[in-house]
Amino acid sequence: MKPSNAKIIKDGLWTNNPIFxxxxxxxxxxxVTNNVRNTLIMIAGVTFATAFxxxxxxxxxxxxxxxxxxxxxxxxxxxYVILVDIVLRAYAPAISKQLGPYVGLIITNCILMxxxxxxxxxxxPWASFIDGIANGLGYGVVLLAIAVVREFLGFGTLLGFRLAxxxxxxxxxxIMAPSAFxxxxxxxxGSNSYNARAEARxxxxxxxxxxxxxxx
Amino acid sequence: xSRVTKTLVGAAPHIHAKQSTASLAWGSxxxxxxxxxxxxxxxxxxxxxxxxxxxSAAILGELLIGLARKAFTLGDGTAFLTGLLVGLSMPPGxxxxxxxxxALFAICLIKGAFGGLGANWMNPALAGVVFALLxxxxxxxTWKWPSHLTGVVGVSGASPLGFVHSKxxxxxxxxxxxxxxxASGFSFSGLDRSITxxxxxxxxxxxxxxxxxxxxxxxxxxxxxAIGELSGLLLLAAxxxxxxxxxxxxxxxxxxxxxxxxxxxxxxxxxxxxxxxxGDILFEVLSGSFILVSFFMATDxxxxxxxxxxxxxxxxxxxxLTFIIRRFGSGAEGVAFxxxxxxxxxxxxxxxxxxxxxxxxxTLHE
Numbered sequence: 001m002k003p004s005n006a007k008i009i010k011d012g013l014w015t016n017n018p019i020f021x022x023x024x025x026x027x028x029x030x031x032v033t034n035n036v037r038n039t040l041i042m043i044a045g046v047t048f049a050t051a052f053x054x055x056x057x058x059x060x061x062x063x064x065x066x067x068x069x070x071x072x073x074x075x076x077x078x079x080y081v082i083l084v085d086i087v088l089r090a091y092a093p094a095i096s097k098q099l100g101p102y103v104g105l106i107i108t109n110c111i112l113m114x115x116x117x118x119x120x121x122x123x124x125p126w127a128s129f130i131d132g133i134a135n136g137l138g139y140g141v142v143l144l145a146i147a148v149v150r151e152f153l154g155f156g157t158l159l160g161f162r163l164a165x166x167x168x169x170x171x172x173x174x175i176m177a178p179s180a181f182x183x184x185x186x187x188x189x190g191s192n193s194y195n196a197r198a199e200a201r202x203x204x205x206x207x208x209x210x211x212x213x214x215x216x
Numbered sequence: 217x218s219r220v221t222k223t224l225v226g227a228a229p230h231i232h233a234k235q236s237t238a239s240l241a242w243g244s245x246x247x248x249x250x251x252x253x254x255x256x257x258x259x260x261x262x263x264x265x266x267x268x269x270x271x272s273a274a275i276l277g278e279l280l281i282g283l284a285r286k287a288f289t290l291g292d293g294t295a296f297l298t299g300l301l302v303g304l305s306m307p308p309g310x311x312x313x314x315x316x317x318x319a320l321f322a323i324c325l326i327k328g329a330f331g332g333l334g335a336n337w338m339n340p341a342l343a344g345v346v347f348a349l350l351x352x353x354x355x356x357x358t359w360k361w362p363s364h365l366t367g368v369v370g371v372s373g374a375s376p377l378g379f380v381h382s383k384x385x386x387x388x389x390x391x392x393x394x395x396x397x398x399a400s401g402f403s404f405s406g407l408d409r410s411i412t413x414x415x416x417x418x419x420x421x422x423x424x425x426x427x428x429x430x431x432x433x434x435x436x437x438x439x440x441x442a443i444g445e446l447s448g449l450l451l452l453a454a455x456x457x458x459x460x461x462x463x464x465x466x467x468x469x470x471x472x473x474x475x476x477x478x479x480x481x482x483x484x485x486x487x488x489x490x491x492x493x494x495g496d497i498l499f500e501v502l503s504g505s506f507i508l509v510s511f512f513m514a515t516d517x518x519x520x521x522x523x524x525x526x527x528x529x530x531x532x533x534x535x536x537l538t539f540i541i542r543r544f545g546s547g548a549e550g551v552a553f554x555x556x557x558x559x560x561x562x563x564x565x566x567x568x569x570x571x572x573x574x575x576x577x578x579t580l581h582e
Contacts, residue, residue, distance in 0.1 A: 169352060169355065171352070172351050172353060173350045174351075176350070182325065186325070
């Protein structure tokens with residue numbers, strides 16, 4: 001059955017969120033979330049590469065021999081990642097320098113391969129494109145939330161604008177990668193307990209509506 | 217037929233432990249009071265505020281977590297003890313967000329998030345202290361001199377350990393820790409001079425050795441340092457009670473001391489250009505938070521091994537790591553990090569202990 005576009009978007013953003021549920025792309029969550037500007041560039045790069053990669057791979061999926069499909073997936077995905085890298089180097093050399101190897105490392109972001117294997121390999125190109133966008137944004141929302149906290153507490157700024165007054169003492173730990181571990185874990189904690197509670201409520205509602213069926 | 221397992225109850229007397237979690241926690245807290253009072257005498261208000269802030273934050277955190285888990289757990293005293301330990305590890309006059317956030321981090325994230333008392337795999341108080349050390353290195357490294365030494369409240373200065381450590385890199389060669397301190401204007405108190413003179417004339421003189429000035433000040437707590445770690449003397453006295461009352465096990469502090477002292481003795485003199493086997497054990501052990509951490513924090517029953525052999529292994533490793541981190545780390549202090557690292561290895565040590573037990577049972581059965 002072909003999933004509706006609304007469901008694909010909802011899956012990517014929440015029900016099957018790459019960070020909360022699939023727990024993919026954690027490496028870059030740790031590495032590039034110490035300031036919001038770099039994070040936004042990273043989100044754009046990942047979303048672009050996932051969407052176009054999934055689109056292309058879905059389009060050529062009939063032509064791929066099964067045994068070498070992963071090699072071809074990597075080839076196609078790295079093509080888009082290199083595009084991102086070249087564009088950044090040409091138009092935003094400062095940011096490109098700050099992100100360093102992390103732009104090239106988008107290829108190792110598990111979300112790209114994950115979506116290519118889990119979705120694009122079984123769905124038409126247009127749906128795969130939407131799925132790529134939705135997953136990129138689902139990843140982005142979490143990353144952005146973490147980056148906002150880290151940049152504010154670590155530097156007292158947001159997007160480079162100073163928000164906190166002189167009284168504020170920056171949290172050195174927020175600039176270091178370990179803080180992202182704490183923050184990702186706390187975000188996961190929150191989303192998991194929210195989902196568990198929603199699930200319990202749903203089950204209780206089902207049990208109430210049809211007591212004998214739920215008892216079986 | 218299913219096999220029925222019976223629980224057999226033998227004849228009395230049964231082993232009965234008088235100790236409860238609450239009595240352990242409140243007992244340890246009570247024994248920390250003298251060290252706190254000394255901090256209060258030295259730093260006045262600057263000692264009270266961080267401790268009160270840390271305890272209040274710890275209690276608030278415990279209440280919040282208790283609210284989420286629908287359980288009231290303040291009575292067991294562990295939150296109070298965690299707050300007290302975090303507060304005592306703070307430098308006097310530290311900005312209050314440091315103890316507050318560290319205590320909240322300790323209680324909510326290290327203890328609460330993993331399931332509350334008994335489920336944490338790292339000592340909450342130490343994790344809070346390490347959080348503060350990494351997060352606010354400048355604030356956590358700003359020390360004050362005791363007011364009764366300078367006559368004025370709030371004169372800032374380097375702690376002896378921090379000062380000596382900062383000299384490692386710049387000027388090697390030349391005596392030892394104490395003469396370095398003396399040469400750069402650390403004035404030792406009259407009390408120190410008279411006790412040292414007495415010891416040298418009446419006791420040590422007969423043995424043909426003499427004690428340089430300064431050790432007494434460092435032992436009593438006439439120095440710059442964190443609120444509760446100043447007086448090694450009061451902490452050691454409290455530790456004797458801890459061990460005698462079996463609140464803590466002696467193996468852990470003893471083995472931490474053993475491996476740390478041996479390493480300091482062998483390698484500790486090298487940064488001063490003195491060669492091997494010339495380290496200053498007394499100075500290293502009495503400085504910084506070594507005594508407070510190894511007696512009150514490394515011995516936490518939740519995060520330390522449960523057999524004597526395991527505890528000795530754990531302690532030896534902590535002593536070794538402490539030496540390495542103090543010697544080569546960027547900061548002067550190392551014992552807190554060493555204990556937190558070894559906390560993570562306690563489950564692994566537990567597996568070794570278990571394997572040892574199974575082997576022994578097997579040999580018994582053969």
